[in-house]
Amino acid sequence: MTKRFDIAVIGGGINGAGIARDAALRGLKVILLEQHDFAGGTTSWSSRLIHGGLRYLEHGEIPLVFESLHERRRLRRLAPHLVTRLKLTIPVYEDSRRGKFLIRLGMIAYDLLSMGKRTPWHRMLSRETLLREQPGLLANGLVGGAEYYDAQVTYAERLVLENIVAASNAGAAVRNYSPVTGIKVDNAATHKLQFQDSKSGEPCEIAADIIVNATGPWVDRVLAKVDCEMPQLMGGTKGSHIIVGSFPAAPSTAFYVEAKSDGRPFFIIPWNRQYLIGTTDIRFDGNPGDIRASTEEIQYLLKETNRIFPSAELTARDIHFAYAGVRPLPRREKGPESAITRKHIIFEHQDRARGLLSVVGGKLTTYRNLAEQVVNIAERQMGRRAGDCRTRNQPLPGAVDIEATAETLASAAIPADCAARLLSIYGSRSVGIVAMAKESGAEKFLDDDQTVLAAEVGHALRNEFAVTLVDLVHRRMMVGLSADQGKGVADKIAKLAAAEKGWSNARLAQECAALTVYNARFRPD
Numbered sequence: 001m002t003k004r005f006d007i008a009v010i011g012g013g014i015n016g017a018g019i020a021r022d023a024a025l026r027g028l029k030v031i032l033l034e035q036h037d038f039a040g041g042t043t044s045w046s047s048r049l050i051h052g053g054l055r056y057l058e059h060g061e062i063p064l065v066f067e068s069l070h071e072r073r074r075l076r077r078l079a080p081h082l083v084t085r086l087k088l089t090i091p092v093y094e095d096s097r098r099g100k101f102l103i104r105l106g107m108i109a110y111d112l113l114s115m116g117k118r119t120p121w122h123r124m125l126s127r128e129t130l131l132r133e134q135p136g137l138l139a140n141g142l143v144g145g146a147e148y149y150d151a152q153v154t155y156a157e158r159l160v161l162e163n164i165v166a167a168s169n170a171g172a173a174v175r176n177y178s179p180v181t182g183i184k185v186d187n188a189a190t191h192k193l194q195f196q197d198s199k200s201g202e203p204c205e206i207a208a209d210i211i212v213n214a215t216g217p218w219v220d221r222v223l224a225k226v227d228c229e230m231p232q233l234m235g236g237t238k239g240s241h242i243i244v245g246s247f248p249a250a251p252s253t254a255f256y257v258e259a260k261s262d263g264r265p266f267f268i269i270p271w272n273r274q275y276l277i278g279t280t281d282i283r284f285d286g287n288p289g290d291i292r293a294s295t296e297e298i299q300y301l302l303k304e305t306n307r308i309f310p311s312a313e314l315t316a317r318d319i320h321f322a323y324a325g326v327r328p329l330p331r332r333e334k335g336p337e338s339a340i341t342r343k344h345i346i347f348e349h350q351d352r353a354r355g356l357l358s359v360v361g362g363k364l365t366t367y368r369n370l371a372e373q374v375v376n377i378a379e380r381q382m383g384r385r386a387g388d389c390r391t392r393n394q395p396l397p398g399a400v401d402i403e404a405t406a407e408t409l410a411s412a413a414i415p416a417d418c419a420a421r422l423l424s425i426y427g428s429r430s431v432g433i434v435a436m437a438k439e440s441g442a443e444k445f446l447d448d449d450q451t452v453l454a455a456e457v458g459h460a461l462r463n464e465f466a467v468t469l470v471d472l473v474h475r476r477m478m479v480g481l482s483a484d485q486g487k488g489v490a491d492k493i494a495k496l497a498a499a500e501k502g503w504s505n506a507r508l509a510q511e512c513a514a515l516t517v518y519n520a521r522f523r524p525d
C-alpha cells in the first residue's frame with residue numbers, strides 16, 4: 001500500500017538529518033531514506049571542524065562567514081557535548097602568500113563578524129612568542145603569527161545521529177539501508193518515490209508532496225532516477241586526510257598552515273588523542289563511494305607537515321589511517337578549486353519537477369540553517385505553514401541537562417575516563433547506558449582501560465538504528481576512530497551484537513569480515 005508523506009528526504013548525512021529533524025519538529029509527516037548507514041558518507045570524511053570559514057574571506061564570501069560564525073555559536077550552545085572550542089595558530093613566514101598584515105586584517109574581520117561570541121578575540125604573535133609557545137615549529141623565515149578560536153566536532157557521526165534520533169522522536173520515519181530506486185514526478189499532484197526496504201529487501205513506494213534530494217556528492221545520481229530529464233548540478237572536489245599519533249615537538253594547539261608547494265591552507269589538529277592532518281582539494285567526478293586517499297595526497301600532507309615541524313619526520317608507517325571524501329560543490333568548469341563557492345544552493349526544479357528540491361553544497365557548521373531554509377521552501381511550495389522552526393533554540397537530545405548528567409556520571413560506579421568518554425559521545429543519554437550496564441549480566445567493560453561499556457552495544461542496536469558491526473564500531477560507539485580502528489574490542493562487540501540480534505554463526509563471520517574490509521579501505525597502500 002502506498003503511504004503518503006508531506007516531505008520525503010533522501011540522504012542521511014548531516015544535511016538530510018537536519019532537514020528531517022526540522023520538518024518533523026514543525027509537525028510535518030516526514031520520511032528519511034539513506035542508501036547505506038546514517039553519516040556513512042561525506043559527513044564522516046570532513047575535517048571535523050565547526051568553523052566560520054576564515055579562508056572564505058579571501059573570496060569575498062562575507063555572508064557565508066557571518067552565517068557560519070553565528071551557527072558555530074548556536075551549535076556550541078545546542079550541542080556542547082559534541083561541539084567544543086578549538087584554539088588555532090597561523091604561522092606567517094617571509095615567503096608566505098598571505099603576509100602578517102593580511103592575516104591581521106582577516107582576524108579583525110573574523111572577530112567583527114562574530115560579535116557577541118563567547119570565545120576570546122584573536123591575538124597577534126611575535127616570532128619570539130610563537131617559538132616559545134611552539135618550540136617545534138620551523139624557525140627559518142618565521143616572522144610571527146596569529147592565534148584565534150573556532151570549534152571542533154570530534155565525532156561528526158554523532159552530530160548526525162542526534163539529529164536522526166531527534167527526528168524519530170518527533171515522529172519522522174527514518175530508514176537506513178533503504179536505497180531510492182526511482183522517482184516519478186507529477187507537477188499537478190504528489191510525487192511517487194520507490195525504494196528498497198532495508199529489512200525485507202522488497203520494493204516499496206510512497207507518495208510525497210515534497211521530495212528533498214540531500215545526498216551530497218550523490219545528488220546527480222539521484223536526479224538520474226527521476227522519470228524526466230534533469231540537469232547536472234554537482235562539481236565536487238576531493239579532500240583527503242591522514243591520522244597520525246603524537247610526534248616529536250607536536251603542537252599543543254591546532255595549526256592552520258599555508259602549504260609551501262601550492263599555497264593552499266591545511267590543518268594540523270589535535271583530535272581524538274591523535275592528530276588529524278588535511279585537507280587536499282582536487283576535482284573529482286567518479287563514484288563518491290569508491291574514493292580513497294591517494295599516495296600522492298598522503299605524501300603531500302606528510303611532506304608539508306614535516307616541513308612546518310622539522311623534527312616530526314613522519315612517514316607512511318606513522319599513519320594510523322587515512323580517509324577521503326567529496327565536497328558536494330556546484331559544477332564549475334574553470335578556475336581553481338579553492339575559488340568554488342562553499343555556500344549551499346537549494347535548487348527548486350520549478351520548470352521540470354515542482355516539489356523536488358536538490359541541495360548542493362553545505363557545511364557541517366551551517367547544516368541547521370540550511371535545513372531551516374529547505375523546510376521554509378517546502379512549506380511555501382505546499383501552500384501551508386506547519387509551524388515555527390524550533391531548531392534554533394532546542395538542544396539536541398544529548399545536550400539536555402548536560403551539567404546534571406556530568407554530576408550523575410561522576411557519582412556512578414565507573415572510572416572517570418569512562419564517564420568522560422560517554423559524555424563526549426552520548427551526552428545526557430549516557431545515563432540510560434549506565435543504567436543498562438547496571439541491569440545487564442554481560443561483562444561491564446570491553447577494554448582493559450575500562451572506558452567502553454558493553455551496554456553501549458545494546459543501546460546502539462535498540463535506540464540508534466545500528467544494523468551492522470561496522471555501524472556499531474565506526475558510527476555509534478566511535479571506537480573505530482581510535483588508533484587501532486577498534487580492533488581491541490571489535491570481536492567482543494560482534495559477539496554482543498550477535499546475541500542481541502540473534503545472528504547465526506555465518507552472519508557473525510560475515511559481519512566480522514565486512515569490518516576487516518572496511519578498515520582496510522582506510523590504510524594507506
